[in-house]
Amino acid sequence: MSNKCIIFSVCALLLTTSFSGFAEKTFLVGADLTNPPFQFRNKDGNPDGFEIELTNALCKSENVKCIYVVNNFDAQIPALIARKVDFILPLGLTPKRQKAIDFTDYVFHLPTRLVAKKDSNIMPQVKSLKDKIIAVQQGSIQEAYAEKYWRPAGINIKNYQDPEAIYEDLVANRVDAALCPSVAVSYGFLKTHAGENFELKGPEVTDADLFSKGSAFGVRKGDYETKTLLNMGLDNIMRNTTFSNIQKKYFGDQDLKVK
Known part of the structure; x- marks a missing residue:
């Protein structure tokens, strides 16, 4: 192989590696879209609602793409464990669920x-x-x-x-x-x-053995990368006005944050 060909091959490899390094990471997000105003389909049939907007804002803050995978609520955890989705929209941190999956930091509390x-x-x-x-x-x-x-x-x-x-x-x-x-x-x-x-x-x-202090995104056991990324994004939208603005849009002055 000539020196010119070798140089061309090395440059092509470097370019490929560089572009792949900038590829946007995509997450599949479990949703059921049957619980307005938290998650539902809008008039155009697209995912919408409080949890959807929060998730979109979180994903944007971490420069990742999130695609929603729709399933029944009681199928969310099985789908996560089976790796059909990468994380699921917020649900209560009950002792039973914590045995099956991990959770991010708290997102909100619903009595x-x-x-x-x-x-x-x-x-x-x-x-x-x-x-x-x-x-x-x-x-x-x-x-x-x-x-x-x-x-x-x-x-x-x-x-x-x-x-x-x-x-x-x-x-x-x-x-x-x-x-x-x-x-x-x-x-x-x-x-x-x-x-x-x-x-x-x-x-x-209430019930101390069944109910949770709050709801959080569900992630697979041992998936520390996804958990860390979601917690970073959640912290970002909590510290700036994003979370409070979305909360006010849907619930006025009612505060859903976990105390």
Whole structure:
């Protein structure tokens, strides 16, 4: 091989290496898009909502591309473990989930509340729930609570794949109440025309063994690179005005940050 050819080959290799070094990293993000205003499809069919905007801002701050992979909520963790996605949108850090996957730093906190018709005397207590049908989302911490405390007491628990189906059955009187994240049900249902006859009932429902202090992005066990990158991006949007601006857009002055 001539010296000229050798020089050309080396230069081509250097150019290829240089350009590949600048290639944008892509992450596949698990989402279910059935929980407005946190995540949903907009009128154009694209992912949208509070969590989507936060994730987009986080990815932008770290110069990575994020593509959403849509699946049912209760399929998010299995999809992550099976490497079908690189991380999943925020969910509560429950002890059970922490055995299966890792989490980033906290993103926000959502209290759990019972929602029912305004003229109903129903409360989140076993005695009040006798002979009632209570809706919960599959795979949620609300489902875990209802299955631990309410079903064994003889209360009818009905499981749903997504919140929108729960709201439809509340309006249609197919269930008497639903146990939900309060902020999600307030802005995704109670503030809509369909939910105008419903309200939150009783105090926040809590359980130290089941509920978490807050929600965070889910990552695979041992994936420290992704966890570190997400935490850096989260810290960036928390320190500047990005997080607070997106929060205000969807929830006004309500503060969702974990204290």
